[in-house]
Amino acid sequence: MAQIRERTVLFADLRGSTAIFESLGNAEATALVTQTVSLIGQAVGECHGHLIKTLGDGLMAVFDSPRDGVRSAVRMHELLERVVARGKLQGGSPSLRALRMQVALARGEVVEMNGDCFGDAVNVAARLLDHAGDNETLITAEVLLGLPGMQKAKFRSLDRIAVRGRSEPVHVHVLDQPAQSGDMAATQFGEVVHAVEPDGIRLQWMELDRVFDIDNMPIVLGRSVQATYCITDGRVSRSHARIDWHGGSFSVTDLSYNGTFVRFGLDGEIVSLKRGSCTLHGSGVIGLGSPPIDASSPVVRFEVLHFADTEPQTMGSLRCRL
Known part of the structure; x- marks a missing residue:
């Protein structure tokens, strides 16, 4: 019954x-x-x-x-x-x-x-x-x-x-998980100093160019049309990665089976996230499903923004659409 x-x-x-x-x-x-x-x-x-x-x-x-x-x-x-x-x-x-x-x-x-x-x-x-x-x-x-x-x-x-x-x-x-031996970003990816908290983050994939402020968090990157930032590529999971705002910084967490890969700057070391997280700072690229070394791979460019300090640097010829 x-x-x-x-x-x-x-x-x-x-x-x-x-x-x-x-x-x-x-x-x-x-x-x-x-x-x-x-x-x-x-x-x-x-x-x-x-x-x-x-x-x-x-x-x-x-x-x-x-x-x-x-x-x-x-x-x-x-x-x-x-x-x-x-x-x-x-x-x-x-x-x-x-x-x-x-x-x-x-x-x-x-x-x-x-x-x-x-x-x-x-x-x-x-x-x-x-x-x-x-x-x-x-x-x-x-x-x-x-x-x-x-x-x-x-x-x-x-x-x-x-x-x-x-x-x-x-x-x-x-x-919230208890902090372990210091900030994960500092121990794994070099010292990250946040003298001033960022105001937003800019994401660009092909013609999809958007800026999100901290009130828009979290951002789910994925193939699903319900994802906050939809990437229509078959190599991307429906919910592939998530960007959060916590403790005065942005972090990205891998939610996929194929992994998420982060590279800071133009030629920095590639950090592989397998269901893990890391803090985002400066600018770089996020590879979804494969490392960002192949021009055909689904890669999202990111830039952490400080609106009070400077205008965001251009990441292409496209204008930013809020």
């Missing part, structure tokens, strides 16, 4: 499992991925949730309260970190040490029938995974509304994001 109830729906998905199959073979990889999914699934019961089903390298669960759902997501990340750390200590394969996870939660009425759940909240939570970066937890505004103040303070808004299958954008929030 079908029942309609208000539920917080959680989807979790492991990233990097394909590489494990390639390096370990089907039998060993299947056992490892199954064990890992089973381990992170323990967080559901620990936080008073109900595991609906496992999905190969992921799972779906429901919770009565948003608080328990978010607690479960945090616990899942902790459990996966233990698996990865243990793999490093024991000399596990590089693919095991590269495992990452995305979690997404939505809340609303769901139809519970024959041990499964259906409804808009289920669809939204599942599709939010497309917009999550490595080890990120995304939640909808409905989930945030049900959290106590201490938990709410740990999230920041990504504003409204177009979600596949939804006519209206969804207001999404991301769980």
Whole structure:
């Protein structure tokens, strides 16, 4: 018999499992991925949730309260970190040490029938995974509304994001991860100094030349017509990358399977992002799906702007269209 109830729906998905199959073979990889999914699934019961089903390298669960759902997501990340750390200590394969996870939660009425759940909240939570970066937890505004103040303070808004299958954008929030040994951009890509916070960012791909200010964040770059910045190239994923404003700077996060590549300046080193992020500064190019070394590749030029200091430098013969 079908029942309609208000539920917080959680989807979790492991990233990097394909590489494990390639390096370990089907039998060993299947056992490892199954064990890992089973381990992170323990967080559901620990936080008073109900595991609906496992999905190969992921799972779906429901919770009565948003608080328990978010607690479960945090616990899942902790459990996966233990698996990865243990793999490093024991000399596990590089693919095991590269495992990452995305979690997404939505809340609303769901139809519970024959041990499964259906409804808009289920669809939204599942599709939010497309917009999550490595080890990120995304939640909808409905989930945030049900959290106590201490938990709410740990999230920041990504504003409204177009979600596949939804006519209206969804207001999404991301769980801030604690900073590790300094700014990621400073440790990986050289020291980045922000004497004055930027005012906007300019993006140019072919004739699509636009400027976005910080109130327009986030910007989703992708092939989907619902993407903020639509790039109609078959090598680009529907939601390929996301540009955020946080902590006084712009950052780009890869959301794709083929990767995102950033090169600063005219001939700087190419930074490869595989479900990772980096801070954007100055100017350069973003390669979507392939490194920006082939003239035919889908490449977006970017320029971080300081309106008060100077006029943006030209990046071509086209005039900027706001």
